[in-house]
Amino acid sequence: MRIGELAAAAGVSVRALRYYEEQGLLASRRSAGGHRHYPESAADQVWLIQQFYAAGLSSKAILAIMPCIETGEVTPEALALLVAERDRIDRQVEGLASARDRLDTIITTAGTPSCTGHPYRPAG
Structure with missing residues (x-):
């Protein structure tokens, strides 16, 4: 899905998604035209990132935790x-x-x- 679609699905701004990507919390692949594309699971990942931020975790802490969530290790x-x-x-x-x-x-x-x-x- 494209960035605007993900923003709508996750209930966040496009700017927030770009910030998450800059922080290394969210990954996209680029099309030949340079457009960001995200997997369907990205909306759940954005929700989790928001929950961690709401709980007061820093980007650095979230970045350290995300691999554990993704791999289960x-x-x-x-x-x-x-x-x-x-x-x-x-x-x-x-x-x-x-x-x-x-x-x-x-x-x-x-x-x-x-x-x-x-x-x-x-x-x-």
Whole structure:
């Protein structure tokens, strides 16, 4: 499929696809006229790249992980990177859950006329 078709299928801009290609995250073959052509599986690959970016992974980290996904083989170095990224995401999730819990407390006590304390401050 051509770049515009992939952009539409994956829900991203053509510019994003060019960037992914510049970073080595996505590969295309060129036609005689210089047009980029991608395999049908590229839309799934773009979705995965976007998920990794959304999780805060860098292009460098994604580039190191992609071969493991493509081949199913994980080197010790890639495994260490995957574990470190998972642990970083776990810390983010814990922080977000804590923020959500504080918001829930504020929301719950917001309508209470006798609310005299500061429910958004942790006890201590």
